[in-house]
Amino acid sequence: MSGAGARVADLLVTNVGTLVSPAAIGPQTGTTFGALVVHPDVEFACIDGEIAHIGACGSWRHGAMRELDAQGHAVVPGLVDPHTHVVWAGDRLDDFEAKLRGDDYETILARGGGIRHTMRCTSAASEDDLVSLALPRLAAMRRGGATTVECKSGYGLGPDDELRQLRAIARLGASQSLALWPTLLFHVPPTDARAREEYVRHACEVLVPLVARERLAVGIDVFVEREAFGVDEARTLALAARAHGLHDLHLHVDQFHAIGGVELGVELGALSVDHLEASGPAQVQALAASDMVGVVLPGVTWHLGLPAAPVRAFVDAGAIVAIGTDCNPGSSPLFGMATAMALATRLYRLSPAEALVACTANAAAALRLPLAGRVESGLPSDFCILRSRDWRDLPYTLGDDVIAQVVTARETMAS
Numbered sequence: 001m002s003g004a005g006a007r008v009a010d011l012l013v014t015n016v017g018t019l020v021s022p023a024a025i026g027p028q029t030g031t032t033f034g035a036l037v038v039h040p041d042v043e044f045a046c047i048d049g050e051i052a053h054i055g056a057c058g059s060w061r062h063g064a065m066r067e068l069d070a071q072g073h074a075v076v077p078g079l080v081d082p083h084t085h086v087v088w089a090g091d092r093l094d095d096f097e098a099k100l101r102g103d104d105y106e107t108i109l110a111r112g113g114g115i116r117h118t119m120r121c122t123s124a125a126s127e128d129d130l131v132s133l134a135l136p137r138l139a140a141m142r143r144g145g146a147t148t149v150e151c152k153s154g155y156g157l158g159p160d161d162e163l164r165q166l167r168a169i170a171r172l173g174a175s176q177s178l179a180l181w182p183t184l185l186f187h188v189p190p191t192d193a194r195a196r197e198e199y200v201r202h203a204c205e206v207l208v209p210l211v212a213r214e215r216l217a218v219g220i221d222v223f224v225e226r227e228a229f230g231v232d233e234a235r236t237l238a239l240a241a242r243a244h245g246l247h248d249l250h251l252h253v254d255q256f257h258a259i260g261g262v263e264l265g266v267e268l269g270a271l272s273v274d275h276l277e278a279s280g281p282a283q284v285q286a287l288a289a290s291d292m293v294g295v296v297l298p299g300v301t302w303h304l305g306l307p308a309a310p311v312r313a314f315v316d317a318g319a320i321v322a323i324g325t326d327c328n329p330g331s332s333p334l335f336g337m338a339t340a341m342a343l344a345t346r347l348y349r350l351s352p353a354e355a356l357v358a359c360t361a362n363a364a365a366a367l368r369l370p371l372a373g374r375v376e377s378g379l380p381s382d383f384c385i386l387r388s389r390d391w392r393d394l395p396y397t398l399g400d401d402v403i404a405q406v407v408t409a410r411e412t413m414a415s
């Protein structure tokens with residue numbers, strides 16, 4: 001359980017009651033889905049943003065620039081949030097009240113509210129505004145245990161507005177220590193048929209090449225739904241993205257209707273298909289037979305009152321399942337991954353160990369980050385210290401208060 005380290009550590013974390021990590025590298029399925037390694041009573045040393053040594057208390061002999069006393073509490077990997085829309089302006093409080101009076105999400109969207117309202121507000125905001133609005137949201141995500149966060153654009157009325165969101169995400173990535181993974185999201189098209197065709201054409205010929213050239217995103221996402229993009233439009237956008245080197249494909253699918261999004265993901269070799277609330281047996285089988293990660297979003301089920309995605313069926317069929325917050329103003333005003341994990345255990349009947357893997361190693365697989373989401377020698381030193389010696393208090397507690405301290409790999413490096 002120890003790696004060699006021949007120099008003074010940047011950080012030594014002492015007095016760890018239990019150090020808990022997914023047992024194996026890569027996405028976990030089937031019987032290994034909930035497999036954890038649990039090291040009792042250890043300390044670990046961090047060098048150059050990696051864990052250089054895990055051993056019994058007092059076993060690190062090379063000194064440390066800084067020490068952090070975990071006070072006998074549990075340490076888990078930094079959580080990975082694989083699906084957020086953290087850059088937005090305006091609010092959806094009127095929609096919220098309308099929803100409580102009985103209007104549903106799709107009806108609000110169809111009459112020009114919902115996502116379209118947020119697109120208008122976000123497109124009117126400056127890049128500086130978007131950065132200022134998103135910073136406290138990222139701070140809340142961090143308090144909820146996230147050290148790696150995927151961030152989508154998607155609230156632009158036009159291409160320039162999408163670019164502004166992606167530039168804001170780039171600035172956010174440089175100005176705080178969470179690792180951000182930007183995605184260009186095609187969210188909802190213009191309502192007019194001609195404008196819609198022109199939007200897709202311009203996206204393929206101008207926006208995608210520009211985003212790829214300026215490295216503003218590592219992949220794309222398309223909302224495949226009756227009120228959003230159809231399967232053929234999504235395929236056109238995904239193929240254009242791939243032609244320009246944006247290979248990582250995520251798809252919002254089966255949120256309200258299973259219109260072929262999972263099947264498109266299989267056809268195109270998507271990295272993840274997200275939502276899945278309306279998935280049926282055919283989609284369960286298709287996901288299980290693929291390498292795609294199924295990202296489920298418990299905040300959406302709680303906030304919109306949608307049926308829960310059939311997660312137990314996915315797991316039992318052998319699919320890769322990850323959990324995200326889907327942090328956004330309309331369908332999931334949820335910031336903390338710890339809370340998402342806690343909700344997921346109840347909604348989907350996941351064991352605490354399965355939920356932890358779904359929020360760490362499997363969520364990292366949804367972002368093609370095979371080294372993230374584990375605390376082991378040689379891996380990035382992103383971790384959370386809990387307020388409890390028993391790590392199961394993390395999925396047990398409703399809320400993020402169970403997390404005492406979040407440390408990112410960047411912060412463990414000597415300054």
Ligand code: NIG
Pocket residue numbers: 085114115118223252255300326328329330331332
């Ligand atoms: O993942 N449903 C599509 N997109 C987001 C919601 C965005 C919004 O309502 O502002 C989602 O649920």
Ligand code: FE
Pocket residue numbers: 083084085252326328
């Ligand atoms: Fe989403």
